[in-house]
Amino acid sequence: MNTLSTEPVCTRQEMMSIAASRMLSSDDVCLVGIGAPSVACNLARLTHAPGIRLIYESGTIDTKPQVLPLSVGDGELCDTALVTVSLPEIFRYWLQAGRVTVGFLGAAQIDRYANLNTTVIGDYATPAVRLPGAGEAPEIAHGCRRSFIIIEMSPRRFVEELSFVTTFGFGRGGNHRQELGIHTEGPVAVITDLCILRPDPVTRELVVTSLHPGVSREDVQQACGWPIRFADDLTQTPPPTELEVNTLRELQQRTRKAHEKEH
Amino acid sequence: MGVDLPRFNPSIRFIECPYTGEKLATVRALRPDVAVIHAQRADREGNVLIEGIIGVQKECVFAARRAIVTVEEVVDELVPRFANAVILPHWTIDAVAVAPRGAYPSYAQGYYNRSNAFYQEWDRISRDREGFRRWMEENVLAKSAYSSLS
Numbered sequence: 001m002n003t004l005s006t007e008p009v010c011t012r013q014e015m016m017s018i019a020a021s022r023m024l025s026s027d028d029v030c031l032v033g034i035g036a037p038s039v040a041c042n043l044a045r046l047t048h049a050p051g052i053r054l055i056y057e058s059g060t061i062d063t064k065p066q067v068l069p070l071s072v073g074d075g076e077l078c079d080t081a082l083v084t085v086s087l088p089e090i091f092r093y094w095l096q097a098g099r100v101t102v103g104f105l106g107a108a109q110i111d112r113y114a115n116l117n118t119t120v121i122g123d124y125a126t127p128a129v130r131l132p133g134a135g136e137a138p139e140i141a142h143g144c145r146r147s148f149i150i151i152e153m154s155p156r157r158f159v160e161e162l163s164f165v166t167t168f169g170f171g172r173g174g175n176h177r178q179e180l181g182i183h184t185e186g187p188v189a190v191i192t193d194l195c196i197l198r199p200d201p202v203t204r205e206l207v208v209t210s211l212h213p214g215v216s217r218e219d220v221q222q223a224c225g226w227p228i229r230f231a232d233d234l235t236q237t238p239p240p241t242e243l244e245v246n247t248l249r250e251l252q253q254r255t256r257k258a259h260e261k262e263h
Numbered sequence: 264m265g266v267d268l269p270r271f272n273p274s275i276r277f278i279e280c281p282y283t284g285e286k287l288a289t290v291r292a293l294r295p296d297v298a299v300i301h302a303q304r305a306d307r308e309g310n311v312l313i314e315g316i317i318g319v320q321k322e323c324v325f326a327a328r329r330a331i332v333t334v335e336e337v338v339d340e341l342v343p344r345f346a347n348a349v350i351l352p353h354w355t356i357d358a359v360a361v362a363p364r365g366a367y368p369s370y371a372q373g374y375y376n377r378s379n380a381f382y383q384e385w386d387r388i389s390r391d392r393e394g395f396r397r398w399m400e401e402n403v404l405a406k407s408a409y410s411s412l413s
Binding site for chain 2: 058059060070071073074075077078079084086087088119124134138142164165166167168171176177180181182258259260261
């Protein structure tokens with residue numbers, strides 16, 4: 001077991017943001033979901049991927065927020081953007097036209113084929129929990145060349161069957177995407193607070209490919225609602241660097257401060 | 264495509280692109296009776312300038328049969344004016360009303376910031392109907408417009 005004695009200690013949630021940020025590069029044009037994806041994408045921009053072009057679905061293109069936005073409609077995103085365009089333009093000329101290389105999404109629930117639920121828990125008409133809804137996630141997952149999903153792992157989140165398929169990942173697995181005429185790659189990695197999962201190249205079932213430091217196979221299985229598979233060449237996620245941890249904490253502290261201020 | 268929403272929303276239909284054969288999802292065009300939007304300013308003729316995250320504000324006005332625009336202020340001239348600024352000519356709008364801080368607790372780009380604290384508080388207020396109703400009574404129904412905001 002890795003003790004992390006010489007590495008900066010961070011929480012599992014911080015490790016999730018850091019591992020997710022490493023998926024991005026300066027060459028990416030990235031459509032950013034609000035919440036956890038936004039943390040990871042801005043962390044990438046502030047560390048190893050300064051050239052990354054972040055787009056929020058509100059139409060803010062190449063935006064460089066100093067503090068994390070509460071919603072896609074934040075003025076901060078517009079103030080720091082190269083240009084702000086209308087919603088129809090973002091959908092048509094950017095997303096549908098294939099100008100976005102990466103979509104970064106969060107979700108309330110995920111199944112083994114990386115389909116996502118952000119609509120309801122329980123029956124649609126009489127739900128146990130009404131979730132925020134689709135937003136632009138179905139279109140992002142459909143239109144971006146490839147997508148990443150960031151989600152904390154627990155049996156309530158990693159479920160055998162979704163109450164509602166809000167966003168299509170690999171459907172029933174295999175070639176289901178292609179059968180529907182979807183030509184983009186789909187989810188290429190799911191980054192959690194415990195591990196990284198990637199789709200099997202044939203069945204498209206999510207397989208654990210990397211464990212975060214200090215996390216065991218048993219930890220992962222306990223947090224998953226289906227019998228999870230581990231890759232034959234299972235690796236360990238490199239521990240966080242001091243730069244990653246410090247940059248992340250500074251970003252979140254700046255954000256807290258800004259949100260406490262009334263006006 | 265491949266998701267559950269079309270099973271519950273009959274307004275979502277599918278068509279085949281007549282050029283490529285691609286299967287596409289469609290929704291019926293929305294034609295509201297009235298659109299109400301908030302903008303930064305109007306000139307004395309009633310031409311309206313919108314800046315910032317414009318979303319579908321312009322589309323709302325053009326989709327609706329009538330449009331009402333609340334503005335932060337009325338000015339003599341819409342300056343500085345860029346050739347591609349989002350301007351709604353006065354003859355596309357039915358009424359302009361001056362409503363300073365009319366976007367509160369959200370923001371108006373260039374005028375004031377959003378109350379993030381309020382947005383976070385809203386999670387608590389809107390959690391159940393009783394809390395929501397109490398807040399509405401105290402802050403909206405029992406008060407004259409904007410008396411709580413100045």
